[in-house]
Structures are given as structure tokens and as C-alpha cells.
Amino acid sequence: MTTIRLLTAFALGIGLAAGGYWTSQQSLWPSGLLLAPPAVAAERPALYYRDPSGAPFWSAGPKKDSNGRDYLPVYDEDEAPSEPAKPKQQADSARKILYYRNPMGLPDTSPIPKKDPMGMNYVPVYEGDDTDDSAVKLSPGKIQRTGVKSVPVERRAISVSIRAPGTVQLDERRVSVIAMRSESFVQKVADVTTGTRVKAGQPLMEIYSSAIAAAAAEYLSTINSKIVGGIESYGRGSRQRLTNLDVPEPVIAAMEKSHVAPVTVQWSAPRDGIVLERNAVEGMRANPGDVLFRIADISLVWALIDVAERDLGSIAVGQPVAIRARSFPGRTFSGKIAVIYPQVNRDTRTARVRVELVNPDFALLPDMYVDADIDTADAAPVLAVADSSVLDTGTRQVVLVDKSEGRYEPREVKLGRRGGGYIEVRDGLSAGEAVVTSANFLIDAESNLKAALKSFSEADAPRATVPSSDMNGMKNKGDQQ
Structure with a gap:
């Protein structure tokens, strides 16, 4: 033991002597041969550069504005080097601690400081980091990296097009038979x-x-x-x-x-x-x-379309239909629904719809294959969002509402018709609210994790009412063990 202490003292003395020698030599060293101080650690890579005046302009690389000022870099921690950073301990001390969470991300919280079985301290959750409205807060750096985009909810006409195959058939009223x-x-x-x-x-x-x-x-x-x-x-x-x-x-x-x-x-x-x-x-x-001749007038023909059973509620007699024959690509024949046959095919689960088409140049021939587009759009505009905004789990549909300042709130909605890349929202949103249209799966994952942690913390709430004296006794008992 004595030998170890002597060796430690000896090493410390050599270090102090070397430091004093270096200090003294700095004053005697010629100015022209003065060695440069050790290199500072490489700067952190900037995520992007923002306008120095605060205007909503950004750049992927260094840039100057119209006045010749350099754009300010924004780093991962969202702290520009040109602005003095507030010490983290000082900023955290000014906020109230709500609870402490498990450092490994497990669904376990504590109302007081605590260590996990590995000896790591529980992480404090401050007021503002956790909200009661289940909103998720992202830093500007993470928003920039993941490409989160928000679009205001607007009223628009939903264009719902039903596509179905069919064949051309003769008009039964325009066929004549010559028989003796x-x-x-x-x-x-x-x-x-x-x-x-x-x-x-x-x-x-x-x-x-x-x-x-x-x-x-x-x-x-x-x-x-x-x-x-x-x-x-x-x-x-x-x-x-x-x-x-x-x-x-x-x-x-x-x-x-x-x-x-x-x-x-x-x-x-x-x-x-x-x-x-x-x-x-x-x-x-x-x-x-005996039939000797059969003559048909094909200046007006029928298109018999097989519409899926699930789409029958969206069609009605008189709706316009665009018919495209596979023999004439790029050409469209216009008609209207004349009859919806009152029977569903038990094998194909489709119903037959008759569309009357004018055929002045006799281009459409009997038994020719066609494709029909039935426009079921309603002229009245409805509240709609992009289809990429909706997270559909099968039992519930959710959108992420942008609450500004990096906060996003999951909100359940009731949907209506779909078409043209948009979905009708019948309940849950108001016009003007901004919803996330891209990278919403990442935000939804963080929201689900937060909801799980919150549910576990609420389940552990009765244990938070234990008196401090009992908690100290339990802590001392744990230390003794």
C-alpha cells in the first residue's frame, strides 16, 4: 500500500514539473516559432441554414442574404452557434419535474428520483415535455430530417369514379326478324x-x-x-x-x-x-x-356493365358514364345509366347496369369489350384531407393535427367517400386545421409509445401516494440489501 502511494506522488510531481516547464517555455519561445494550440474539435455538421433576419427562408448549404449576411446554421440540438446557449442545468432547474421515467424506455415511472436494477438513474420528465392532450413534440431538426409536411384542411368536391368492365350488346328494340x-x-x-x-x-x-x-x-x-x-x-x-x-x-x-x-x-x-x-x-x-333474315339497327347500342355489389349504393339512373372501347384507345363514348337490373350475380357478386350509347359511325359492335368510368361526384364541396393523411388501423382512423411549434396531436376522425386522392371527413376536424400528410407513421409511433407510458404511469399512480418516510425506509432497506 505504501509503495502505491509513493508511485502516485512521484507521477504527480513529474506532471506538475512538466506543466511548469511548458508554461515557462511559452514566455521564452520566439513569437515567430510559437506553436499553435491544440486543434479544437471538429464542428458539428449543420442540418440546414436559416435566414438571419428570421424570414421563412432556408438553404441546404452556406448562403448569404440580399444584405450580404451569412445564413445561420441549425444543428441537431437546434442551437445556432451565433446565439449563446442557455446552460441545460439552469434551464431544467427553472421547470417543474412531473415524474421520472425508466432510462431504458420501459413502461415504468416514479414520482421521486430512483435507480433501475442496473444502477442507472431514472430520467426526469419536465413540464412542457409531457402534455395531457397526448400531443407529440418534435424538434425542428427531427422535423427537417424526417420531412414532415402539413396541409390545411379545405372543402372540395370529392370525385369518386367507379370503374367496371362490360360488353356492347344490341338494343332489343332495334332488332327485326323476317320469318314466314x-x-x-x-x-x-x-x-x-x-x-x-x-x-x-x-x-x-x-x-x-x-x-x-x-x-x-x-x-x-x-x-x-x-x-x-x-x-x-x-x-x-x-x-x-x-x-x-x-x-x-x-x-x-x-x-x-x-x-x-x-x-x-x-x-x-x-x-x-x-x-x-x-x-x-x-x-x-x-x-x-323459320327465320330467313335478322336485321339490327346499331346506331344506338347498349353497354352492359358489371358493377361490384359494394358500389351499388353510389350509382343511380341518369348518372353520366364514360365508355372506353379496348379497340379504340384514346376514344371515349358518352352515355347515361338507363337501367340498373334488380338482381345480383351470386357467383361474381356484381349487378348489371345498362348504359345507352349513340353509335353514329357504327364503331361499337356487338360483344365488344369496354371499360366504364361512372362519375359519382357530388357538386357540393365537403371537408376533405389527402388520403396519405389518414392512419387506418381497420377499427379506427386517425389523423395528426399540427398544433404548431413542433407539436402534433393524434385525432380520431370519421371518414366518408374516397376519390381523386382525397377522403371526406365527416367528423373530427374543422376547416383550416393543418394535418400531417407525410412522415405521419413516425409521429404515430412516438404517440403510441407516449400513450403506453402514460397508461402505465396512471396505473402506478396509487404508489405515488406513499409517505416520504416510508419511501426513505424502503430505500434504506434496499441499500442494506
Whole structure:
């Protein structure tokens, strides 16, 4: 033990002597050869530089303002070197200590100074660092690093577009079928094939029917008869028989004018359209009910859209719809919802919606695939926030309200429609309040940690009422152990 004390005293004496020698040599050393003092520790890297006048201007690197003054650096601890920093102990002594938290971040607090099992002191939490409104406070440096951005809440029209696939179908009211009502024979067929566009009244074929020939002869005999009384009613019956056999009206009118029954009857197109089906062949026999021609007018077509069941509450008859055919990229056909079919497909969980489309150039063809955009936007503006502002846990939706000065408050909201990158807020916010639109997950994580610590501190509140004498006794007992 004596040897250790002698060695310590010897080392201390050598250090003092060396220090005195260095001091004396400094005064004797030539000014030109005076050694530079030890280098000061490297300055901390600046986060960014702010305007020296306090204006809201910043720069990523050193810069001068219009008056030639240097921008002031802002460091991680948010202390500019040009401004004298207040000593931390002096600043902390001026604030009230609320409680002490575990130094390892565990959910454990204490109303008095305390050590954890590792011997580390509990960290004091001062008034202002913790608030009762669950707000999270971030330093300007952390806000700059994480890129936190806030946007005021505004009223705007929510544009909600429902997209659904579909196909083009014929208008059922614009399809005509030519079929015989009696046994007939096709004598001649015009130069008309499937896909040919025809006009109303254009000849399609000539047929011979014994039933039609007999009805025509009977009608002409009543017209040429000289018998007086009952002839008019008898003639009307004969003419009606020709009509029942579906003889075209122009053929009957020609018979009345010429008083000659034709051997064959010419059949014409009943409407403008496209020949979808041709089954007539020269010389064939057509039985009653056989379809010889099917003609459709496609100047107006239907788009049958399959809308998901969840979107049925957002659509209504009369809403505008934009149709895009996959065969014509970049072209849009406009229409309106005409019918919402009252049935949901049990397999696909979709409902069919009919949209009527004008097709003047016959570009849309039956069974063509299309995509529909149904605009369900309401003209009335509503309170809305960007969709990136909402933190959705599935059971609750939260936004972070910017309370200024680096304080952010989590607030639960009730949402409405979504569309166009915005979400309607029905309850929880007011117009003009600023909400965080980016880096909100980081703030939410800190808010959840703070809420957990606060809940544990409230659970430990009854232990904070233990008298100080008992606490001292417990502390002394712990020290003895």
C-alpha cells in the first residue's frame, strides 16, 4: 500500500514539473516559432441554414442574404452557434419535474428520483415535455430530417369514379326478324349477305306461297265484284287475311291499284341496319316460323356493365358514364345509366347496369369489350384531407393535427367517400386545421409509445401516494440489501 502511494506522488510531481516547464517555455519561445494550440474539435455538421433576419427562408448549404449576411446554421440540438446557449442545468432547474421515467424506455415511472436494477438513474420528465392532450413534440431538426409536411384542411368536391368492365350488346328494340307465317318457297334472294348494311324498304327476296296467293285472289274478287250490300265488310276480312300472313303493305297497295294478284311476293327490309343473319337460299322451302333474315339497327347500342355489389349504393339512373372501347384507345363514348337490373350475380357478386350509347359511325359492335368510368361526384364541396393523411388501423382512423411549434396531436376522425386522392371527413376536424400528410407513421409511433407510458404511469399512480418516510425506509432497506 505504501509503495502505491509513493508511485502516485512521484507521477504527480513529474506532471506538475512538466506543466511548469511548458508554461515557462511559452514566455521564452520566439513569437515567430510559437506553436499553435491544440486543434479544437471538429464542428458539428449543420442540418440546414436559416435566414438571419428570421424570414421563412432556408438553404441546404452556406448562403448569404440580399444584405450580404451569412445564413445561420441549425444543428441537431437546434442551437445556432451565433446565439449563446442557455446552460441545460439552469434551464431544467427553472421547470417543474412531473415524474421520472425508466432510462431504458420501459413502461415504468416514479414520482421521486430512483435507480433501475442496473444502477442507472431514472430520467426526469419536465413540464412542457409531457402534455395531457397526448400531443407529440418534435424538434425542428427531427422535423427537417424526417420531412414532415402539413396541409390545411379545405372543402372540395370529392370525385369518386367507379370503374367496371362490360360488353356492347344490341338494343332489343332495334332488332327485326323476317320469318314466314305460312309454307313458302324462296324464288330469288337479293345480293345481301351477313354484315351488309341495308335501308328500310330495300328488296331482300321473292317468295311464293300458296296461302298468300289464295288470299290475294279472294281479296281481288271482292274488289272486282258488282254485288251490292255486305261487300265492304267482306272485303275488309279478305284484306285482313293478307295482313295476318305478314304480306308487306306496299304489295297489298299495288294489288289494289292493279287488280292483279302477283305470282311471287317481294319481301323488303323493315328498317335500316346491318344484316346479322341470312338463312334464305334460292329454291329452299321455308316452314312457318323459320327465320330467313335478322336485321339490327346499331346506331344506338347498349353497354352492359358489371358493377361490384359494394358500389351499388353510389350509382343511380341518369348518372353520366364514360365508355372506353379496348379497340379504340384514346376514344371515349358518352352515355347515361338507363337501367340498373334488380338482381345480383351470386357467383361474381356484381349487378348489371345498362348504359345507352349513340353509335353514329357504327364503331361499337356487338360483344365488344369496354371499360366504364361512372362519375359519382357530388357538386357540393365537403371537408376533405389527402388520403396519405389518414392512419387506418381497420377499427379506427386517425389523423395528426399540427398544433404548431413542433407539436402534433393524434385525432380520431370519421371518414366518408374516397376519390381523386382525397377522403371526406365527416367528423373530427374543422376547416383550416393543418394535418400531417407525410412522415405521419413516425409521429404515430412516438404517440403510441407516449400513450403506453402514460397508461402505465396512471396505473402506478396509487404508489405515488406513499409517505416520504416510508419511501426513505424502503430505500434504506434496499441499500442494506
